[in-house]
Amino acid sequence: MTTHFQPWLIPILPLVGGLINGLFGKRFSKAAVATVALFFTAASFVVACGHACILLNSGADALETSYGTWIRAGSFSVDFGIYLDHLSMIMMLVVTGVGFLIHVYSVAYMEHEGGYYRFFAYLNFFMFFMLTLVLANNYLLMFVGWEGVGLASYLLIGFFFLKDSAANAGKKAFITNRVGDFGFLIALFLLIQHFGSLRYATLIDITSHFPVETAAGFLTAIGLLMLVGACGKSAQIPLYVWLPDAMEGPTPVSALIHAATMVTAGVYMVCRSNFIFSRAPIALLAVAIIGTLTSFFAATIGITQTDIKRVLAYSTVSQLGYMFMAAGVAAYSAAVFHLMTHAFFKALLFLGAGSVIHGVGGEQDMRKMGGLRKYMPWTFATMTIATLAISGIPPFAGFFSKDEILWQAFSSPHGSKAFWFLGLVTAFMTSFYMFRLLFMTFFGEYRGAQPEAHSAHGSHDDHGHDSHQGSPHESPWLMLGPLVLLGVLSIVGGWVGIGHRFEHFLDPVILNVSADQNALPSAEAAATPAGGEQEAAGGYTDTEHLLMYLSVVVALAGLGLAYLLYIKSPELPAKIAAGIGGLYKLVLNKYWIDELYGAVIIGPLLAISRVVLWQSVDQKAIDGTVNESAVAARDVSQVVRMQQSGLIRSYAGWIAVFAAVVVAYMVWMGTR
């Protein structure tokens, strides 16, 4: 390791920024706060790039460094260690890069908010924890980051804590995540129990001696529990419910945490644990199923939502589902690839949405928008790019990653046609609701509230734009800059994946398991020879081409349908909704999942806590004991206190008398 290799700087820098802002920010000017936050984030990004180069030049599979022991208990010990391989490298670059852009964006976006310094402190803390999560060299440290980002997201969702909905959303997110974390923790305990270590490297070589579990064994158990954790963090069925509500937070937060980075932690974790999953096919299958279902399910909900941010939220859930599907078919690099591109265009979409909300003065209901094309051309342009990207239309980023996933789902030894088909349908729906969003927002004519009637103002995303009421307006360049950059990224971001180049990029991470025979071959490893013989044809087999065209067609179909429904004849949707009333209601109300949970889990829980824990145990048993003992003490003292006359000399007298007794006794003992 050269002296240039100081990876610890990457997480620490944002922490420093966060601390400075958090401790002293109150006294700083907004400019100062912003400067601090931006500086440290940028610094962290630069350092990250530097280390990426170091890693690539070193040609090593992974660079690991330890900064001393954190916990030692018997043979078990955990280090403060950093593990830098291609996987964590990508994650780190995405986090710092996108994070930095979003910081820049927030400077303008949050300008009119209270608690400016608080916001940036939280953001920086988030960066710190996220980077810890990504760069950790063992599961426990990862777990620290895991909880940390949870905390950060809780704080940021509840940033407008004066608003009940925001506060509740924060709690909801936190508690839901607890469920997942619980699973994750148990997985960690199992790891400790069976392998006595949590260090990736150690685990990798221990597990390399394990055969693949055909039946359910403890690897499967671990895998499933990890999946539970991942579901919590990455908003998969059944724990996805918190993500849509999380949109209560400021839009940049939604962009950074609930689209680009934190929610992908689950995917990262699954990919990181590939050495376990590739030996637990059942767990792997579970991952795939959950992912597919989630993506399909969320997409259907996305179709009916009218709140711009909620649509995006559901599409996020759905895209995450995609990634899980990919991971589930052992196409880890496809998953990571999609993770990356998704980070770009989804962040872009959220920022765009933010810009829109900003422009129309806090309105989030798409039905009150429309025709914004003329008012905010830049936002429109970038949003369009993002939409094309997410809908998987070439040559935009989303196409490559999504197509990759579909192909893997189709061809991988773990994949199946069912996954592929559902994925395809999802892709169709995705492009449909995304274009629906685009059309409803930017086309047609402005349906927003007029200057005098600014009722919805500030109701959703507390936005004080008292400076400019009335007609929508383009956002400042400080906000557009990041949009444009991300736009560029969401165009070119996908090209790295042309001809399976990206798959092999992660080989060092993945192959180190599939290298040994007794592990399942990962999708790429299987696919490589397939692509290998066809290198002439741009690295694609015919089936692959076929599927590729198919997905493009599907995407275009979605576009067309959206165009038909929302540009051509805007009255149709209402008709259709009326036509299939029941189903529409069901979907519109998100299948009443929240209500279901409320009835099945939360209600009983509250009831039990109130009746049993509070009223009987706490009030009767515990308080009762305390009070009774107090009463007893009082009664006793009622008698005893008669002795306390307040006369020193009487006390002294008693002392003297008993001292005399003792002495007399001793004398007596002594003389016989």
Place this chain on the structure above:
Amino acid sequence: MSALTFLIVAVIKIVVTLGVLLTVVAYTVWLERKVVGRMQNRWGPSRVGPFGLLQPLADGIKFLLKEDLTPPYVEKHIYLLAPGLALIMALTSIALVPIGPVIHLFGISTPVQITGVVDSAGHASDINIGILVILGLTSLGVYGIALAGWSSNSKYSLLGSLRASAQMISYEVSLGLSLVGVLIMSGTMSLNGIVHAQLGTFFQGTGFGFIPRWNIFQGQFVAFFLYMIAAFAETNRIPFDMPEAETELVAGYHTEYSAMKFAMFFMAEYANMVTVACIASVMFLGGWSGPPLPFLPAAVQAFLPLVWFSSKIFFFLFLYIWIRGTLPRFRYDQLMSFGWKFLFPLALANVIVTAFIVAIRA
């Protein structure tokens, strides 16, 4: 020597020493009046005898003959006890002071020191915690003043004695600490031993061979000044004479006293001065030792120690008077804060530094 001769010798020594001491006390008063007079461009006593040399005698007679009145409402016994206590404590201390080396008279050899004896080897030895004993006696000396003030049942006296006792308690600490340095250096608490530790000279053989190895020259000068200041306070002399600040409290603790009782306080004060002078010279200026003067005849040599000692005493007494003629009186709070916030820390520092030096030397 037999017990009888021992007794006789002791008695003789006591009588002589006390006689000398009282004379010195008397003439210190005269000296003070004379010197202060000169300092204030007056003649001072000059009527009674040549240069008013008989003045002390006259004063003594006057004190004896004056009416000795006891005010009503005083605590009789304590009122009577107090002056005696003060005087006794003042006079007793002198018993421990080594005034000179062993002398040989009529075949009996004994050191010029009441508590001193000659051991089998013919060397002088005395109480080996002499300095502590002296400190104890001085600390008891407080009672005289305190009780006097309280018993005479007058606000001036009470204030005076309150001040006196507070002041003496406070400065006793610095006093004791300032001596610790010397004790560390000479490694004994017997005054005799301390004097012997200071015999001889520095720079043997060089031109400076005459500089004696007195503690003051061995880095104890800080302690010396500390001691002098604290001692001034102990003896309630200007600038520390709060207890009898005539401008504030008529005459302080002895306001209600008259005639011989007052004289006793008076004598006690001057006796204390002498004691302080003795201790100062013993602890810091080598007691009866001094620079060797080989050119003198043997007969004179024999008397040198006494000469040295008395000249040192004289120096200190003159210093007392001089300062009285020079300095104004402290304010009470100044006095206290000076004692506690300046003297005390300085004394501590001196102790620590000395201890370090000695430890390093060893």
Place this chain on the structure above:
Amino acid sequence: MAQYLFLFFAAICAGGAVNLLIQRKTINSALSLIVVMGSLALIYLLLGAEFVAVIQVIIYAGAIMVLFVFVIMLLNAGEEEQAKGSRVAKIVGIPGLFIGGIIGIWVLLQHAPLQKTMIPIGALYGPADQVGMMLFTKYLLAFEVTSVLVLIAIMGAVVLARRSHS
């Protein structure tokens, strides 16, 4: 010779102690206590503990009792008003005291070894340097702790005695 010295001082000591009890004026009690301490110092000398003897004079008689006298003067605590003693004290205390005293004397006098072991006069058991040596080696910790205690006591005294300026 030594016996007579001892008896003499012991008599003074006991007398002072008794006087402390019977005196009504606080100042007299204080003075008699001083007498007790002084004579105790001399008894210590008889026991050969010269250092302790002097310390006794300096600390007890010279410092603590001065403090007492000082406070007595300050508060001008004159007569102690005579209240009728509690009956319990009269009934239990006085006989108890007698019995205890008798038992004590009896034990001490009957205890042969105590009678036999004689303490010679003049031998010095407690030279200052040895005491100091022990103080700074064997009992160093206790010594330090005590110094801390004294410091705390000083601060406490200052805080307590200061007039509370609100």
Place this chain on the structure above:
Amino acid sequence: MIPISWYLLLSAFLFACGVTGFLTKRNLITLFMSIELMLNGVNLSFITFATRLGTLDGHIFVFFVMVVAAAEAAVGLAIIISVYRTRETLNVDRVNLLKL
């Protein structure tokens, strides 16, 4: 030569006097002095035994007792002074608010 028991008797006597004083006197200061008397009695027996056993530990103990007594006197007298300020009396029987 003095039998050790004499010393012990004296010390016992002093201690007893202290106790009696503490039990019978009413003046706070006198009580305090009685305590000092007890301490002195104890000291005497310490010294006696030290001399008898030919060790110095007894002396050390006495030393500590004295130091503690000094500290105690300082604090105690300060307390007495503040008590006198608030209650205008030194009679312990009057200073009896701390009860029931």
